[in-house]
Amino acid sequence: MGKRSIVVLALVLVALAALAVPGESQAPIKIGVIEPLSGPVAASGNYVRMGAEIARDWLNAKGGIGGRKIDLLIEDNKSDPKEAASAAEKLIVRDKVPAIMGAWGSSMTLAAMPKLEEYGVPMVVETSSAASITKRGNPWIFRISPPSEMEALGLEQYVDKLGVKRVDFLAVNTDWGRGAITAFGDMLTKKGATVGAKEFMDQSATDMNAQITKIKATGGDTLFLTTAVEQITLVMKQAQEQRLGRKIVTTGGSSSPTQLIKQAGAAAEGSYHIVFFMPWFPESMPDGKLAKAFVDEWAKRGHPSEGLTEGFRGHDGIATIAEAIRVAGKDDPKAVREALWNVSLMGVNGPIKFDKDGPAGKESGQSRPSIFVVQIRDGKVALPDFLAKK
Amino acid sequence: MAELLQHLLNGLVLGGTYALLGIGLTLIFGLMNVVNFAHGEFYTLGAYVSFAALALAGIDFFAALVVAIVAGAALGWICEVLLLRPLRSESIDTTMLVMIGVWIAMQNAELLGWGGVAKSIPHPFPTAPLVLGPVAIAPLRLFVLVLAAALIAAAWLLTQKTKLGRAMRATFQDRDTAALMGVGIGRIHAATFAFGSGLAAAAGALLGPIFLVYPSMGDLASLKAFSVVILGGLGNLPGATLGGLLLGIAEELGAGYISSGYRDAVGFVIIILVLLLRPSGLFARQERIA
Numbered sequence: 001m002g003k004r005s006i007v008v009l010a011l012v013l014v015a016l017a018a019l020a021v022p023g024e025s026q027a028p029i030k031i032g033v034i035e036p037l038s039g040p041v042a043a044s045g046n047y048v049r050m051g052a053e054i055a056r057d058w059l060n061a062k063g064g065i066g067g068r069k070i071d072l073l074i075e076d077n078k079s080d081p082k083e084a085a086s087a088a089e090k091l092i093v094r095d096k097v098p099a100i101m102g103a104w105g106s107s108m109t110l111a112a113m114p115k116l117e118e119y120g121v122p123m124v125v126e127t128s129s130a131a132s133i134t135k136r137g138n139p140w141i142f143r144i145s146p147p148s149e150m151e152a153l154g155l156e157q158y159v160d161k162l163g164v165k166r167v168d169f170l171a172v173n174t175d176w177g178r179g180a181i182t183a184f185g186d187m188l189t190k191k192g193a194t195v196g197a198k199e200f201m202d203q204s205a206t207d208m209n210a211q212i213t214k215i216k217a218t219g220g221d222t223l224f225l226t227t228a229v230e231q232i233t234l235v236m237k238q239a240q241e242q243r244l245g246r247k248i249v250t251t252g253g254s255s256s257p258t259q260l261i262k263q264a265g266a267a268a269e270g271s272y273h274i275v276f277f278m279p280w281f282p283e284s285m286p287d288g289k290l291a292k293a294f295v296d297e298w299a300k301r302g303h304p305s306e307g308l309t310e311g312f313r314g315h316d317g318i319a320t321i322a323e324a325i326r327v328a329g330k331d332d333p334k335a336v337r338e339a340l341w342n343v344s345l346m347g348v349n350g351p352i353k354f355d356k357d358g359p360a361g362k363e364s365g366q367s368r369p370s371i372f373v374v375q376i377r378d379g380k381v382a383l384p385d386f387l388a389k390k
Numbered sequence: 391m392a393e394l395l396q397h398l399l400n401g402l403v404l405g406g407t408y409a410l411l412g413i414g415l416t417l418i419f420g421l422m423n424v425v426n427f428a429h430g431e432f433y434t435l436g437a438y439v440s441f442a443a444l445a446l447a448g449i450d451f452f453a454a455l456v457v458a459i460v461a462g463a464a465l466g467w468i469c470e471v472l473l474l475r476p477l478r479s480e481s482i483d484t485t486m487l488v489m490i491g492v493w494i495a496m497q498n499a500e501l502l503g504w505g506g507v508a509k510s511i512p513h514p515f516p517t518a519p520l521v522l523g524p525v526a527i528a529p530l531r532l533f534v535l536v537l538a539a540a541l542i543a544a545a546w547l548l549t550q551k552t553k554l555g556r557a558m559r560a561t562f563q564d565r566d567t568a569a570l571m572g573v574g575i576g577r578i579h580a581a582t583f584a585f586g587s588g589l590a591a592a593a594g595a596l597l598g599p600i601f602l603v604y605p606s607m608g609d610l611a612s613l614k615a616f617s618v619v620i621l622g623g624l625g626n627l628p629g630a631t632l633g634g635l636l637l638g639i640a641e642e643l644g645a646g647y648i649s650s651g652y653r654d655a656v657g658f659v660i661i662i663l664v665l666l667l668r669p670s671g672l673f674a675r676q677e678r679i680a
Binding site: 036037038039040042043045046173199200201202204205206207209210211213214216217230233234237240241242243262263265266267 | 404521526606641645651
């Protein structure tokens with residue numbers, strides 16, 4: 001080896017070392033995301049991902065956390081609980097993320113939960129509604145979405161105004177759907193309504209005519225519908241085909257009224273929807289400025305407007321995790337979990353702060369999100385008559 | 391009573407769609423002895439081609455249906471020539487594995503190309519239902535039922551009454567003898583696979599507007615198609631038709647009068663009973679070929 005090559009080699013080594021050193025201290029902070037990016041509920045999962053990316057970019061534009069950029073590692077759970085569990089394992093073991101956001105559906109979240117406990121990594125739950133998620137005594141769970149009970153309580157004040165006397169239920173046959181029927185059924189029975197049929201549909205089912213025919217025979221006045229927007233579209237179209245003629249109230253906040261207007265058309269007219277974000281009137285949200293900025297950013301990126309009612313969940317979930325990492329001062333799973341108990345921030349939905357829920361000593365965190373009711377009227381999303389300012 | 395009639399009508403309409411899925415598969419599975427796991431993907435392909443033709447190219451609903459059938463048949467032909475022809479003398483397991491590969495490849499290609507978000511195919515029919523006494527049916531569903539019946543009849547006439555159909559049946563009964571009688575074996579294999587795939591694509595284009603279009607929609611379709619073929623007997627077109635109707639009505643009545651949570655279970659209980667009691671299918675007239 002000549003003298004010249006030794007010098008070149010030395011230079012290369014020095015250059016490499018120079019590259020490696022700042023890279024080490026400035027390594028990005030990794031946050032894991034598990035969402036259904038394919039399968040029957042893929043639309044919703046993709047919207048949550050888009051919202052999460054907005055939160056990441058906003059945080060990074062402000063310099064990240066302690067000078068370190070945020071990097072999202074996004075895994076597809078294929079709308080399948082088994083995949084959700086293996087995605088969690090992969091994020092934790094291979095990618096060593098300090099916290100995860102996920103996993104949209106209650107069944108997927110419940111399937112991923114044992115992995116969190118096994119490896120000791122916290123997860124912020126952005127969408128799932130099943131009560132059991134925070135009741136199981138998994139101290140690594142922090143939920144920012146309302147469980148069905150909280151949602152039912154939020155609706156209670158409007159039951160008389162909605163004129164719900166005889167109610168039927170149609171729900172997706174998962175932990176979410178079954179939990180929602182129990183929660184809303186209890187609340188409505190307490191309010192003096194009678195409960196008729198309780199019907200279920202498989203998550204991938206496309207023909208719900210049998211259930212609708214059965215519901216039609218009960219002679220009720222209101223149908224409570226709990227599933228994702230794809231199936232809500234199909235149920236509404238098929239209910240119209242069979243002249244069901246019921247007031248429809250959707251629960252769970254995944255009804256995307258904007259998409260229903262597009263895809264179900266007249267079949268969606270008059271229906272009521274429980275939502276956790278009102279992008280149609282951002283100024284009515286707890287933090288109007290943040291809500292407006294989110295809606296504008298969403299439009300600027302060319303994302304479909306029907307995704308906003310899901311997309312905000314991704315933003316709020318990532319904002320919560322980032323705040324916890326900032327409070328903790330390091331991206332270590334244990335420290336992030338401790339910090340999550342102390343975060344207090346304003347999300348697109350409203351204030352986020354965790355209370356203890358579940359068996360003593362192993363409590364999960366549960367925030368108290370804001371809950372809203374909107375109606376589809378004349379092909380537009382509007383506040384229901386009883387809420388609209390006269 | 392009105393409820394029962396509506397359930398029966400729903401079951402008939404649903405069963406018609408199952409029958410349409412089943413006849414394409416019974417030709418490929420029953421006659422060619424290829425366990426075609428990709429059948430549902432040709433169904434998905436039909437739905438996406440119809441969506442692309444309608445929403446992107448802007449041609450009308452009925453022309454889009456024809457385009458979908460042609461696309462399905464063409465891809466089926468290519469699939470047979472490239473993948474199945476070299477394996478003709480291999481066992482049924484080998485071709486089954488190849489078709490599982492095709493299934494995975496096609497589904498992921500759809501996911502890559504179209505994304506996971508469901509699409510809705512527009513259609514020209516009024517959404518207000520036709521009211522027939524105590525029952526109601528959407529005009530689009532009635533159209534699908536009628537067209538499914540027409541396609542099933544056409545498939546039956548093709549296999550039973552035409553020279554091509556005779557050549558098909560002869561080929562799959564005894565390939566060597568058929569070849570000696572001057573039947574072009576290669577062409578018959580490709581034509582049968584293309585025909586079955588075209589029928590699956592037709593089902594996708596017809597059912598796409600009723601339901602929604604997304605990459606994994608074919609999984610449920612494959613499952614139902616296999617159920618129908620097993621119920622009706624392999625290679626038996628009238629059997630697949632009756633099997634489809636039976637499955638549709640059984641699921642509908644099971645959901646209506648037992649529990650909607652066990653809707654799919656009702657269908658599979660019937661299939662288990664059929665496999666135990668009449669393993670060659672409910673409507674089998676003869677033993678399985680090959």
